[in-house]
Amino acid sequence: MYVLEVLPTPPNVGAAFRAAAGLGADAVLVSPGGADPLYRRSVRVSMGTVFQVPWTRIVEWDSAIADLHAAGFDIAALALREDAVTLDAYVADRPERVDLVMGSEGDGLSRTVIDAADTIVTIPMAGGVDSLNVASAAAVALWAVTT
Numbered sequence: 001m002y003v004l005e006v007l008p009t010p011p012n013v014g015a016a017f018r019a020a021a022g023l024g025a026d027a028v029l030v031s032p033g034g035a036d037p038l039y040r041r042s043v044r045v046s047m048g049t050v051f052q053v054p055w056t057r058i059v060e061w062d063s064a065i066a067d068l069h070a071a072g073f074d075i076a077a078l079a080l081r082e083d084a085v086t087l088d089a090y091v092a093d094r095p096e097r098v099d100l101v102m103g104s105e106g107d108g109l110s111r112t113v114i115d116a117a118d119t120i121v122t123i124p125m126a127g128g129v130d131s132l133n134v135a136s137a138a139a140v141a142l143w144a145v146t147t
Helices: 010-023 040-045 061-070 087-092 111-116 134-146
Strands: 002-005 028-030 055-057 074-078 098-103 119-122
Touching: 002 010, 002 134, 010 028, 010 040, 010 134, 061 074, 061 111, 074 111, 074 134, 087 119, 087 134, 098 134
Parallel strands: 002 028, 002 098, 028 055, 074 098, 074 119
Antiparallel strands: none
């Protein structure tokens, strides 16, 4: 499963849903303030997969991470931080129930989510690139966690 925290652009939301459908995510949780998965551009980019993958918009965002913890999920926040573990290392010893949390490309994840996460995970990059588009990162991380 993964959580999309405040993704403002419908194409990124649609592409994230397409990755979720294609790579077998159980569900997608969308935070308040993000683009609507049912907006026509989101639906088009998703190739209609927003109608395949179970999803919901989380209303009570302040308690969402605590609620996911209480439900037995390990929260893996994808973020650039010095103490982050690589995706390979995380997957090598991954918990049974994982919730990947992705943030917007500009601001990334909120400090609240990063502080509440069990693990900060980064995707190793080459060529001086520090990050991927959020939809691409979602696909890479989801593939690694589900295979």
